[in-house]
Amino acid sequence: MKPAVYFMDARSDSPDTSLIAKMLTVFDAARLGEMISPGDVVAIKVHCGEWNSSAYLRPVYARALADHIKELGGRPFVCDTTTLTYSPFSSRATELDLLITAERNGYTSATLGCPFICADGYVGTSDYRVDIPEGFILKEAYIAQAIAAADVLIALTHFKGHGMGVIGGALKNLGIGAQSKRGKFSVHMGGHPKYGVGGGVKFTPEAFKGKANDVNWELLENCCPYGLFKVTADDRIEWDRKRCVTCLGCLGLMNPRGIFEPLQEQFDATDAAIADAALGAVKAVGRNKVGFINMAVDVSPKCDCAGFSDIPIVPHLGVFASKDPVAIDQACVDAAMRSPGTPGSLSEEMGVAGAGQRKFDLAGAAIEGLSEQTTINTAVVNGLGSRDHELVHVAKAGPERFRFPPDPRPTYKRFGKLFEKFQPFPRERFDGQGFDRLPEVDLSAVKHPDGPKVSIHPHAPYHGDGTQHPAPSNGHAAEGHRHGHAAHSHSGDD
Amino acid sequence: MPRAQELLDQAIATVEAASQELRDERLVARAAAAVGELRAQRDKFFFKSLVGVPLANKAKVTADSLMNGRTASNLEALEAIVAEIKSKADAPGTVLT
Ligand code: SF4
Numbered sequence: 001m002k003p004a005v006y007f008m009d010a011r012s013d014s015p016d017t018s019l020i021a022k023m024l025t026v027f028d029a030a031r032l033g034e035m036i037s038p039g040d041v042v043a044i045k046v047h048c049g050e051w052n053s054s055a056y057l058r059p060v061y062a063r064a065l066a067d068h069i070k071e072l073g074g075r076p077f078v079c080d081t082t083t084l085t086y087s088p089f090s091s092r093a094t095e096l097d098l099l100i101t102a103e104r105n106g107y108t109s110a111t112l113g114c115p116f117i118c119a120d121g122y123v124g125t126s127d128y129r130v131d132i133p134e135g136f137i138l139k140e141a142y143i144a145q146a147i148a149a150a151d152v153l154i155a156l157t158h159f160k161g162h163g164m165g166v167i168g169g170a171l172k173n174l175g176i177g178a179q180s181k182r183g184k185f186s187v188h189m190g191g192h193p194k195y196g197v198g199g200g201v202k203f204t205p206e207a208f209k210g211k212a213n214d215v216n217w218e219l220l221e222n223c224c225p226y227g228l229f230k231v232t233a234d235d236r237i238e239w240d241r242k243r244c245v246t247c248l249g250c251l252g253l254m255n256p257r258g259i260f261e262p263l264q265e266q267f268d269a270t271d272a273a274i275a276d277a278a279l280g281a282v283k284a285v286g287r288n289k290v291g292f293i294n295m296a297v298d299v300s301p302k303c304d305c306a307g308f309s310d311i312p313i314v315p316h317l318g319v320f321a322s323k324d325p326v327a328i329d330q331a332c333v334d335a336a337m338r339s340p341g342t343p344g345s346l347s348e349e350m351g352v353a354g355a356g357q358r359k360f361d362l363a364g365a366a367i368e369g370l371s372e373q374t375t376i377n378t379a380v381v382n383g384l385g386s387r388d389h390e391l392v393h394v395a396k397a398g399p400e401r402f403r404f405p406p407d408p409r410p411t412y413k414r415f416g417k418l419f420e421k422f423q424p425f426p427r428e429r430f431d432g433q434g435f436d437r438l439p440e441v442d443l444s445a446v447k448h449p450d451g452p453k454v455s456i457h458p459h460a461p462y463h464g465d466g467t468q469h470p471a472p473s474n475g476h477a478a479e480g481h482r483h484g485h486a487a488h489s490h491s492g493d494d
Numbered sequence: 495m496p497r498a499q500e501l502l503d504q505a506i507a508t509v510e511a512a513s514q515e516l517r518d519e520r521l522v523a524r525a526a527a528a529v530g531e532l533r534a535q536r537d538k539f540f541f542k543s544l545v546g547v548p549l550a551n552k553a554k555v556t557a558d559s560l561m562n563g564r565t566a567s568n569l570e571a572l573e574a575i576v577a578e579i580k581s582k583a584d585a586p587g588t589v590l591t
Contacts, residue, residue, distance in 0.1 A: 255539045256584055262543070349548035367543050368496055 002390045003324035005331040006030045010297060010316030015403070016396045019319060020064045023293060024401075026321035027068065029394040032291035035152050038073030043119070043150035043285075045178055047158055047168075047304045048080045048102035051091035055300040055309035057158040059106040065156060065293075066114045067405075074152065078107065079117040081144045082124035082181050083305065084188065085249040088223040091307070093181075095122040119144035124181025130280040134382045138273050141280025142183030148284040152291075153178075155325070159296040159332045161313065161364025162303040164267055165274060166372045169329035170292040171379055175274030178281040187273045188266075190246035195269035197251070197260075198244025207258035210235040216253070223250045264369050271370065275378035278325060282384065292328045294320040296335060301346040301363045313347035313363045314339040326385025329376050336360065498541040501550035506532050508557035509572065516564050524569055525560075531576045540583040549579050 006029040008022040015021060027033065036042055044065055049056030066076040080102060083092045092098040095118035102108070102116060109115050120126050128148035130141045147153060155173045162168040165176070179187055189195040211217045211231060220237060221229050225247060228240040237259065246266070254260035282290050296317035300309045317335040322328040341353025341363075350362040360372035379385055407414055419425075426434045445453040495503075506529055513525035532553065540546040556572040 255543070258537075258539060262539075346548065349551060350544070351551070362497075362544060362547070365544060 002388050003322060003327040003386050004030070004392050005320055005322040005324070005327050005389045006392050006394050007318055007320050007331065008394050008396070009318040014396070014399060016399045016401065018402070019295070019297060019316075020060060021397065021402045022319040022394075023061055023295065023321075024064060024068055025397045026319050026394055027065065027291075027293060028397070029392065030291065030321035030323060032154065032293075032321060032323070033068070033072045035289050035291060036069060036072045036074040037151075040074045040151035041149070042069050042074040042076045042152040042154060043147050044069070044076055044078045045119075045147060045153060045155050045157075045173055046078055046080060046107070047173065047177060048092075048098070048107040048116075049105040049304045050307045051101050051104070052307040053105075053304050053309050055158070055160065055298040055312070056105060056304040057156065057295055057297075059108075059111050061295060062107070062156055063112050065154065066112055069154075070114070075114075077115040077117050077146070077150075078112045079119040079144070079146055080107075081120045081147075081177060081179065081184075082118060084181065084184050084247040085225050086247070086305065087249055087252050088219055090249070092305075094124075117146050119146035119178070120180035120183075121145065124184075127180030127183060128284055130284045132276055132280045132283065132382070135276035135279065136272050136378045136381050137269060138186060138276035138280070140186070141277045141284075142180045142186065143281050143284040144178055144180045144183075147178045147281065150285060152289045153281070153285045155290070155292045157292065157294045158298070158304060159294045159317070159320075159329075160299050160303060161301040161360050163306070163364070163366035164370075165271055165303070165375060166360050166365045166370045167329065167333060167375070168303045169332055169375075170294055170325040171278045171329050171375050171384075172274055174281040174290075174325065175276070175278035175375065179277050183277060183280075185245055185247070187270060187277045188246045188248060189269050189273065190244075192246070192269070195263070195266050196244065197246040197248070197263070197266060198241040200263040200266060201241075202261040202263075203239055203241065204259055204261070205237045205239070208235075208237040209257075214257075220250075220253055223253050225249065262367055264367060267365075267367060267370055268374060271374035272378040274375045275384060276382055278379060279382050279384045282325070288323075290323070290325075292320075292322050292325050294328050294332050296320065296332045299336065311345040312342055313345045313359055314341055322389070324385040324389065326376055326379045326387060327389035330387045331389060331391055333360070333372055333376070496542045497544070498546035498550040499536060501547065501554045502532055502536050502541055505550065505553040505557040506536075508554070508561050512557070512561040512564055518566075521564075521566060521569055524573065528569070528572055528576050531580065535579050535583045538583045540579075546579075546583070549575065549582065553579065 006026040008026055012018050044062055046062050047056055062078045069076040082094055082098055083090060085093045091101045098118050107116050126145040127142040128145055130143055132138055132141055155170050157170045157173040160168045165172045176184060176187060193199040217231055221231055226243055228243055230238045255262055299312045299314050301313045314336050320328050320331055336359045338355060340355045341347030347353045347359050347363045352359050352362050376387060380387055509525055509529050513522050516522045541550060552575045556575050560568040560572055
């Protein structure tokens with residue numbers, strides 16, 4: 001039987017079609033709540049966003065899900081993990097940095113109504129090792145301890161593109177996001193003799209132009225957490241490549257200088273390994289204890305791990321839920337392919353904006369030759385899930401379900417007594433009208449696309465171009481103003 | 495060949511063809527300078543990765559415009575793209591972007 005992917009589109013015109021409501025509706029339709037028994041600890045794995053990224057999921061989604069899990073008797077926590085030092089100036093590579101970044105991005109225990117946890121400890125070595133003999137390339141995975149310790153895991157994923165992974169979906173949320181730091185080293189092929197940066201990258205030291213011609217040469221020595229680069233007194237760059245662990249922190253400096261030539265196989269191998277590592281995460285928690293929600297909104301071309309967010313390459317695609325991480329990612333990739341690209345976005349600049357065109361191979365990937373299917377296909381091979389799926393359109397759940405929970409009573413019952421005691425409307429003023437306003441104005445005069453069709457008020461302090469309007473020297477301007485603004489003037493209106 | 499380099503090569507060839515029809519010597523010199531700049535940038539990582547595709551594509555589009563209308567304003571548009579390429583082609587990025 002094909003796995004089901006439960007889907008609601010991204011249009012919204014009522015409280016029960018808000019994206020938050022839809023997330024909860026597809027969660028219920030996919031019966032993910034049935035995995036939770038009273039007292040179960042439930043990990044909600046999110047991507048909290050890099051410093052200055054802005055397309056990551058708004059924390060309210062995790063909050064709403066955590067509240068719902070509490071209603072079901074679970075004990076939720078929301079989590080992310082430390083990263084490798086992907087660049088010289090990373091913002092989430094330790095628990096301290098991760099929590100500071102998450103807090104700035106809105107992910108705090110206060111906003112989430114449950115703890116926000118760095119799941120793999122201060123440095124990222126708090127983990128749980130899992131054997132994955134079924135793996136296509138990895139044979140073990142290191143799962144962040146707090147995730148492995150949970151009774152239930154919900155991967156709440158922002159579906160988008162990714163420079164290395166090509167897509168950032170449910171598989172990557174677990175295959176990278178649920179791995180500890182050492183798990184991430186393995187997935188990125190750290191120490192691998194063929195696919196690792198140290199093992200395979202073409203090193204061209206002659207491309208270094210010398211200290212005098214490279215104002216940032218000191219950064220070349222300081223970009224590596226293991227200090228593997230040295231600029232010598234005679235202006236050569238040396239690299240102790242045998243000790244490289246493939247943290248990727250130097251590539252953004254070495255590639256543009258021509259000192260490194262990126263290794264496509266390293267990207268491909270990592271994309272395959274993501275699927276194996278995701279399998280490891282599922283095995284660590286339990287096959288029937290992991291659920292997936294993909295929010296395919298703000299589909300930025302690069303990941304939330306970049307310190308910026310570009311225009312989405314396609315419009316919001318919708319909200320998906322499934323028990324199969326492969327099916328749910330394939331459903332999102334299919335939806336992106338069916339969709340036209342966003343005008344002015346990278347999908348247009350890459351020439352893949354047409355409905356029916358694959359979007360992420362060019363608009364997601366950092367280098368040519370990668371595939372949006374590599375991780376998905378590998379996850380079929382290792383038995384994690386199925387590309388084939390049934391897309392089930394879910395009906396909205398009705399407005400009653402999504403009323404303001406702290407006080408669901410209608411207005412008079414909530415505010416009648418309050419407004420009597422603390423009258424917010426000054427009925428005693430202006431014959432019961434409450435406020436000082438003109439009886440009628442020419443509203444059409446301020447609707448014109450070229451600007452207002454009445455003169456600027458003589459007392460207006462600014463013109464809008466930064467200059468100050470002089471006070472009228474006689475009564476004519478004020479007269480003109482009144483004529484222009486008010487169809488019927490009355491005394492005392494100015 | 496990487497997609498961005500291919501687009502850039504097409505742009506360079508188009509500008510060279512267009513410049514043969516230019517009557518004003520000053521415009522010919524400016525077109526040659528633009529071609530020289532594009533050649534200088536071509537082998538950088540920027541154009542070996544996908545990051546350079548949008549600007550390579552813009553260079554090609556503006557080169558096509560120059561071919562269709564050999565005017566100073568079309569040459570200015572090309573020069574603006576060349577300037578943007580020069581400002582971005584050496585910028586450090588991350589491997590993920
Ligand atoms: S040399 Fe290896 S370990 Fe050092 S920064 Fe580069 S990728 Fe990371």
